[in-house]
Amino acid sequence: MAETQALLRADKSKNKAFDKMLHQSSSNSQVALCAKSTETQALLPADQVKNMAFDKILHKSSSTSQGGLSAMINKDNEAHKAAVAEYFQHWDDKKAEDETEEVRQSRVADYASLTRQYYNLATDLYEYGWGEAFHFCRFAYGERFGQAVARHEHFLASTIGIKPGMRVLDVGCGVGGPAREIVKFTGAHVTGLNINNYQISRAKQYAVKEKLTHKLDFVQGDFMNLPFPDNSFDAVYVIEATVHAPNLESAYREIFRVLKPGGVFGVYEWFMTDAYNNDDLTHRQIRLDIEEGDGIAQMLKVEDGLAAIQGAGFTLETHYDLAEDYANETSVAPWYWPLGTDLRYAQTLADVFTVLRMNRFGREISHAFISILELLRIAPSGTRKTAQSLGKAADALVEGGKKKLFTPMYLMVGRKPEDY
Numbered sequence: 001m002a003e004t005q006a007l008l009r010a011d012k013s014k015n016k017a018f019d020k021m022l023h024q025s026s027s028n029s030q031v032a033l034c035a036k037s038t039e040t041q042a043l044l045p046a047d048q049v050k051n052m053a054f055d056k057i058l059h060k061s062s063s064t065s066q067g068g069l070s071a072m073i074n075k076d077n078e079a080h081k082a083a084v085a086e087y088f089q090h091w092d093d094k095k096a097e098d099e100t101e102e103v104r105q106s107r108v109a110d111y112a113s114l115t116r117q118y119y120n121l122a123t124d125l126y127e128y129g130w131g132e133a134f135h136f137c138r139f140a141y142g143e144r145f146g147q148a149v150a151r152h153e154h155f156l157a158s159t160i161g162i163k164p165g166m167r168v169l170d171v172g173c174g175v176g177g178p179a180r181e182i183v184k185f186t187g188a189h190v191t192g193l194n195i196n197n198y199q200i201s202r203a204k205q206y207a208v209k210e211k212l213t214h215k216l217d218f219v220q221g222d223f224m225n226l227p228f229p230d231n232s233f234d235a236v237y238v239i240e241a242t243v244h245a246p247n248l249e250s251a252y253r254e255i256f257r258v259l260k261p262g263g264v265f266g267v268y269e270w271f272m273t274d275a276y277n278n279d280d281l282t283h284r285q286i287r288l289d290i291e292e293g294d295g296i297a298q299m300l301k302v303e304d305g306l307a308a309i310q311g312a313g314f315t316l317e318t319h320y321d322l323a324e325d326y327a328n329e330t331s332v333a334p335w336y337w338p339l340g341t342d343l344r345y346a347q348t349l350a351d352v353f354t355v356l357r358m359n360r361f362g363r364e365i366s367h368a369f370i371s372i373l374e375l376l377r378i379a380p381s382g383t384r385k386t387a388q389s390l391g392k393a394a395d396a397l398v399e400g401g402k403k404k405l406f407t408p409m410y411l412m413v414g415r416k417p418e419d420y
């Protein structure tokens with residue numbers, strides 16, 4: 001029964017990258033083998049099996065690599081090329097001035113493969129440049145980069161009241177950096193969910209390495225169709241992930257469904273602010289560059305998010321923009337500073353070196369190096385294009401942050417009514 005339902009729910013859309021590869025790649029027989037390897041896979045929807053096989057071939061053994069750079073060069077070239085083509089078809093030659101609703105809707109319709117392929121391409125660069133927690137944060141006086149990142153996670157965990165013994169869901173868990181930190185900080189059990197197979201396999205490995213497997217599970221799945229029964233979790237959190245949703249209210253409604261009555265949901269959401277004007281071409285270009293370089297089909301405004309969380313059934317308990325904290329509270333640097341050019345915000349000497357892998361200067365050097373690796377065929381085809389697109393997004397994030405058009409940390413806390 002459950003199997004039939006899973007098959008009925010299967011996304012019928014074709015995985016173009018996989019099909020292209022099947023015809024081009026030297027690893028065809030490997031693809032076929034992977035696609036029908038285990039009994040478990042026979043129970044999964046066909047497209048999910050295909051995606052798993054594709055991702056396995058693309059990443060080869062790089063999911064066990066130590067760091068981003070060595071993982072980056074250990075890829076199947078044909079599969080990487082196919083992933084780049086599938087991802088960038090949505091943005092190549094698309095300019096802000098001639099953006100139409102139709103173009104945006106075609107991205108939205110393809111959100112699942114768009115998000116999956118984005119993280120197939122960007123994960124190693126993220127790990128190399130930023131670390132294992134894929135989100136922004138606020139910075140306090142004298143606080144190291146890593147400390148600030150962890151504090152952002154602690155803040156959400158304590159705001160939604162995560163306690164030892166609770167069962168918690170992390171939606172869009174990346175490679176599990178925040179989930180590991182929240183387990184250590186609270187003693188709760190955390191299940192991480194992610195659409196990208198590669199991120200899930202890395203998250204599982206880090207959990208083993210840090211001896212946390214008794215407190216952590218990682219499950220591959222789409223947050224638009226959560227693979228959990230109703231009323232499963234005491235708390236759910238999202239850190240900068242549901243911006244990939246094709247429909248935010250439906251994503252939040254799934255979270256509402258899996259939460260127990262009285263359970264709490266906390267999210268740091270990416271939004272364009274009230275200051276954003278879509279008729280202003282400069283504003284629109286900033287939004288488009290962020291969307292392209294961050295794998296986002298369509299970014300919404302704060303007002304849409306507030307309507308979505310309440311429309312999903314939550315009682316909204318708290319909402320405000322943590323980015324505003326820089327102006328009036330305890331932060332000494334804006335959230336976007338590590339991507340910019342101003343090294344004076346560094347709180348420790350170590351941060352100067354950390355930030356050199358992320359900021360404008362460091363990016364220019366590392367992206368030139370990556371281009372050489374691709375020319376020498378050490379890095380797979382399309383690595384340079386991906387790095388350039390991430391760089392463009394970084395500039396747009398800084399610009400959007402400076403102009404207060406965009407925030408990556410709009411906090412919303414909602415509760416599922418006790419009597420639901």
Ligand SMILES: CC(C)=CCC[C@@H](C)[C@H]1CC[C@H]2C3=C(CC[C@]12C)[C@@]1(C)CC[C@H](O)C[C@@H]1CC3
Pocket residue numbers: 125126128129130133134135136240241243270294295357358359363366367387390391393394
């Ligand atoms: C995409 C979403 C919803 C969240 C991720 C937020 C951030 C962790 C990333 C947004 C832009 C990313 C860039 C990098 C790391 C991760 C982000 C800050 C790099 C610094 C990684 C190293 C590359 O050489 C340059 C990247 C620029 C963008």
